[in-house]
Amino acid sequence: MRTFSVLLLLLLSWSVCSWADGGKIRQRRMWIIESFAIEEESPGPFPYKIGNIHVERAYLLKFELQGEGVDKDPKNLLTIDNKGDVYVHKKVDFESGQNMLKLMFEAKNKSNNAVDIRLGVEIRILDINDHAPEFQKSVYEVTADESHAQGTEVLTVLAHDNDNPTTSNGTFTYSIKSVTPKTDNVEFYIQQHKESGSIYFKGCLDYEKAQKYTILVEAKDDGEKKQFSSTSTVIINIQDGNNNLPEFTGKTGSGKVKERETGVEVLRLQVTDKDKPGSKAWIAKYTINGDKENQFKIETDPVTNEGILTVVKPMDYEDQTHQNISISVQNEVPYFSCKVKKQVPNAMWELDKIPQNPGASVANLYKTMPATIHVEDINDPPVFIPPVKNVPVMENIAIGTSLTTFIAKDMDGSHANTFKFVKGEDLDNWVTVDPVTGQVTTAKILDRESPFVINNTYKVIVYAVDDGEPQLTGTGTLFIHVNDENDNVPILEMNRIDLCLNTEPTMANITAVDLDLPPYTSPFYYELLGDVKNKWKIDPIHGKTVTLVKEKDVFSGHQLLQIKISDQQGLYSIQNLSVTVCDCSVNSNCHVRMVSKARMGPTAALMVLLAILILIVMCLLALLISCKEEKKMIANDDAIGCLITTNTENPGTDCMVPFSIGVDKPDSANMHSSIQVSTKVNSSQNVRSQTVIQKSQHAVSQAPQQLLNGQAFERSSYRSSTRRSYRNFQRASIRSSFRSNYKVNTSYFGENLAVLINQKVLSLQMREEELGAYEPHCYADEGKPTASSELDAISISEDDFHPDMLKTLDNRFSKLATISRPDLMRR
Secondary structure, eight states: OOOOOOEEEEEOOOOEEEEETTEEEEEOOEEEEEEEEEETTOOOOSSEEEEEOOOOOSSOEEEEEEEBTTTBSSTTSEEEOTTOEEEEOSOOOGGGSOOEEEEEEEEEETTTOOEEEEEEEEEEEEOOOOOOOEESOSEEEEEEETTOOTTOOOEEEEEEOOSOTTSGGGOEEEEEEEEESOOTTEEEEEEEETTEEEEEEEEOOOTTTOSEEEEEEEEEEOOSSOOOEEEEEEEEEEEOOSOSOOEEEEEESOOEEETTOOSEEEEEEEEEOOSOTTSTTTSEEEEEESOTTOOEEEEEOTTTOOEEEEEOSOOOTTTOSEEEEEEEEEESSOOOEEEEEEOOTTSOOEEEEESSSTTOOOGGGSEEEEEEEEEEOOOOOEEESSSEEEEEEETTOOTTOEEEEOOEEEOOSSSOOOEEEEEOOOTTOOEEEOTTTOEEEESSOOOTTOTTOBTTEEEEEEEEEEOSSSOOEEEEEEEEEEEOOSOOOOEESOSEEEEEOOSSOEEEEEEEEOSSOTTSSSSEEEEEESSOTTTEEESSSEESEEEEEEOTTOOSEEEEEEEEEEOTTSOEEEEEEEEEEEOTTTOSOHHHHHHHHHSOOHHHHHHHHHHHHHHHHHHHHHHHOOOOOOOOOOOOGGGTTSOOOTTOOOTTOOOSOSEEOOOOOSSHHHHHHTOEEOOOOOTTOOHHHHHHHHHHHHHHHHHHHHHHTTOOOOHHHHHHHHHHHHHHHHHHHHHHHHHHOOOOOHHHHHHHHHHHHHHHHGGGTTOOSOSOOOOOOOSSOTTSOOOOGGGGGOOOOOSOOOGGGGGGOOHHHHHHHHHHOHHHHHO
16 A cells, blocks of 8 residues: 655634524634645555544544545545545546645534534645657658758657656657668758757758658657657658759751741750759750840750740841850759768768859859851842821822822842832722832822821822742832812701791701811801792801791791802802791601601501401302302293393302303404303394394403503593493393393303403503593484483392382483383383
């Protein structure tokens, strides 16, 4: 059993007696125990005794502990028996954060349970070395450039020990246990700063000797009885530095360029480098020396590391036949060199370094190669001297006026060419160019107001074309600055205006424009021509925009005014101004009002649509009506000679076609023969009716014949003649039908006649000639034809007819009946 030291400090306090709420509290002496000690992670056996609290009294006492380790965390750790012995029942951990337990000890009288003694108890948790140092990472990895100088920090490692850092159990030390591989050019060491350790090196890092170093670092604590340690691996990757200079091994290419050529590769330079291919220490960086005009550029081939020399500015053979340059090569990162001269113990080693000081130049070590670029002569284009000319002229100068003469020169040095001048751009064909002398003369009247003149300037381009191989062209530009003359008259900007009808004078602005420049333009002088007194006036008469005033004597409608407009030099024009005067109470714009009136309204559109629908319905009804059986004649002897509608078919119900019109040929004989009448001839046939039928047939047949032959006739004469012939034919046919049992289908005849007439009626509406010389038949005295227009309104009734109905006709129809059937009228 372990021995625990118990230190007791007794503090003596006077007894204090006080009474409160009828009860007396007596406080005797208080003993304070400074501390007990418990070692963490004790293996037991449990419970074990850590000390005794001794109290002597003549009466029996009861002991109690309260606080941390009893009824507070860590609970159930400590107990006390009636002898005052304190026991530990389980392990405690110093790293849990509670390294001191504070409790209250009380000794109570068993007889009355009164507190006799109260003591404060402190128990310290003693740390033991039960933790090894732990690294923050198990593996560290870093990249170091081989150009780093010795003494440069490479990496810092960090470890921690959970034991009490104020004791040897919680402190530790770093050390390097091993380095792989081992080379003679470098030595690694570690320096400790509290809990961290920094790794440094002596000597020179050399990529060619080792591309990677693996270092094993140990952290070991300083425990008195027992030491714990742990390790971490540090990987240092060596990055190749530029410790090898590139060297030229050769060049390829023609080393020649044709004059004026650019973007042409002329040389390729080859180098070799011992550094790692693809690294910045291996990639070559070329520099051109002696190229004052910056005519060349050199780039590095990313694959072969060659230097590609290219011409970027055109070279002229006449200026230089060759160009001498030199090219140096280095790498993208600065060159350095490090060699170990002597290894010094416990100090930095002696080294041979280039450069000696960081940032110092080593350009004198770079390799250089000379190169000569030869220029080949080729045909040069002619050059205009000067290339641009500006010539001021007045517009309207005479044709053939010389404007200027271009001068061009052939710049070829090895051979001279002849050339000719050719006109290039001349949008309005203003000039001609002499092909030999280059003289530019006018070919037409120059007009400053031409749409090809921009900002009073007209552009002409002239070419000089040589006869070399290949042919080359030089370009010269001529700017003709055209000065203005007063060669345009002022005109109205708008030649139509609207004015409102009003009892008071109304006004509108009118504006004139002139294409000329000042002083040949506005202000203008306006003058009204014609009879405009008390009707129109202009106020004021001078300016660019003036006011047209309508007087009270002007009525609504269209007016055409003539206005004389003069510029300041008296050059004038007479302009027509259309003025519309209208009532503005409905619409302030007369033009808009007229246009709106001309449009078809919704009512008119509806009527047109309705008419079209009715026409379609009528056509469908005509197609849908079926044929019906022919009715037989009802014999009626008493009805001979009377107009009776017996056996009359309704229109459109004909099955037989007893009367037909056919047009085969345009000649009259064939037309006449094509009209056929299917009849049954009776012996009592009326001669007058037969004559009327023949005349009607002839007149009707002549109308289509004249239409087909294209004869001109007057519209109303044609319609009147045709209607008369057709009605005469109808009347005679009906009489003959009832008297002689003729059967005539007048409906079919009328339909065919209408078809033939409609085919030509539109093309003949405006003609003035008469259709034919038809003379109507006289039913009364031959010398007194009836001219009453009411006869056109006669129609055949479809109702039942009785002879007595003729007696009740009015005067006009009675007269007709008397002429037709005098025997019936006498009855």
